[in-house]
Amino acid sequence: MASKLYVGGLSYSTTTEGLREFFAQCGTVESATVITDKFSGQSKGFGFVEMSTTEEAQQAIAQLNGRELDGRKLVVNTANPQGARSGGGRPGGGRSGAFGDRRGGGFGGGRPSKPIRW
Secondary structure (H helix, E strand, O other), X not given: OOEEEEEEXXXXXOOHHXXXXXXXXXXXXXXXXXXXXXXOOOEEEEEEEEEOOHXXXXXXXXXXXXXXXXXXEOEEEEOOOOOOOOOOXXXXXXXXXXXXXXXXXXXXXXXXOOOOOO
């Protein structure tokens, strides 16, 4: 079964083909993608590599994490499924509201404690 890896710390000059070739030293690369900005087309500095087996993916993490590619040290981890991100969202993410835990508006606070009578 294929195993997907997150690759961070990519140089802006790293191409998808260069990423594929670099990871091929650890086994069969099913797919490799450098994530780019949809408007400018420039690399966002990270990508994903899918290795053909879990063993090859673990070998890639052990051998390539911290190694240099195109002048930058890589961070290689197993990729989290898209819905299992940590942080920002409500379920277990540590934030209680849509805008963190800030109460009130943008001009000096929330609602007055007593109703205003005119």
